[in-house]
Amino acid sequence: MSRLASAQREVTEGIEGFTFQDSIAAAYGCAWNEFCDWWLEASKARLTAKDKTAQAIALHCLDTLFRLLHPFMPFVTEELWSRLPGQRDFVMRSEWPEDMHQYVDGQAETEFERLMAMVYEIRSYRKTIPGAPAKGGAVQLSGDGDADWVRALSSLGSVAVVDQLPPGKALGLAEGSVVFPQLESADTAVTEKKIAALAKDLERVEAKLANEEFLAKAPREEVAKQQGRAEELRAAIERLS
Numbered sequence: 001m002s003r004l005a006s007a008q009r010e011v012t013e014g015i016e017g018f019t020f021q022d023s024i025a026a027a028y029g030c031a032w033n034e035f036c037d038w039w040l041e042a043s044k045a046r047l048t049a050k051d052k053t054a055q056a057i058a059l060h061c062l063d064t065l066f067r068l069l070h071p072f073m074p075f076v077t078e079e080l081w082s083r084l085p086g087q088r089d090f091v092m093r094s095e096w097p098e099d100m101h102q103y104v105d106g107q108a109e110t111e112f113e114r115l116m117a118m119v120y121e122i123r124s125y126r127k128t129i130p131g132a133p134a135k136g137g138a139v140q141l142s143g144d145g146d147a148d149w150v151r152a153l154s155s156l157g158s159v160a161v162v163d164q165l166p167p168g169k170a171l172g173l174a175e176g177s178v179v180f181p182q183l184e185s186a187d188t189a190v191t192e193k194k195i196a197a198l199a200k201d202l203e204r205v206e207a208k209l210a211n212e213e214f215l216a217k218a219p220r221e222e223v224a225k226q227q228g229r230a231e232e233l234r235a236a237i238e239r240l241s
Contacts, residue, residue, distance in 0.1 A: 002109050003034050004061055005100035011068045012096070020072075027068045035061055038116065059084065064097045114175060121173050122159065128236045129171075129180070138162045141176040195240050202233040 007030035014023030039061070040047075046054035062084060070077040070091050081091040088094075122137065137159040159178065168179040205226055208214050215223060 001103040002105040005103040008097050031065045128239045137180045139178045140165045205230045
């Protein structure tokens with residue numbers, strides 16, 4: 001609700017100030033990256049169990065997001081709007097969403113950003129470490145973490161939050177540590193082969209960045225992209241090592 005309130009303000013300000021791209025970015029980011037990618041995933045169990053609060057929040061968010069998105073994608077939002085429960089006129093005739101400043105909660109947003117960072121870390125480990133399973137693992141939090149936060153981490157990260165980590169190689173997280181089952185049994189030869197492949201890729205990228213002609217002629221975006229790629233490769237090699 002706090003992020004939706006921010007999106008309502010940003011979309012409205014963008015339209016009133018004729019900076020439509022800012023409005024589109026705010027609406028898309030809230031609808032796709034936050035509501036669909038995170039909130040719906042975290043709330044699946046509650047929605048399946050017909051939790052009235054979760055259902056009410058879902059309906060309110062969809063109602064508001066369709067109104068915010070309607071100026072930019074009218075046909076899609078009109079069709080989806082007609083499928084929401086209740087008797088409804090066309091979305092183009094509905095009121096613009098009112099200011100929702102009463103829902104702004106900086107602390108809640110900060111806490112959830114910490115949760116998102118941990119899930120990203122866990123997924124990053126899984127991608128770069130041979131033997132790390134697609135699901136499963138145990139996380140020990142460095143802080144107390146409230147019960148809702150722990151439950152969300154268990155759901156989103158497909159891990160168990162424990163007081164004591166099981167045997168295995170503990171990998172550091174910003175907010176604690178994680179152990180993946182059977183991580184120690186990962187094939188050393190596979191690991192070395194992957195490191196060699198990453199090192200070869202890094203060598204190619206570094207050679208490009210050391211080329212003065214490339215730096216002089218390439219667009220800034222491409223140079224920045226290659227620099228970012230080099231950093232990712234170094235981090236992946238470090239994790240595997």
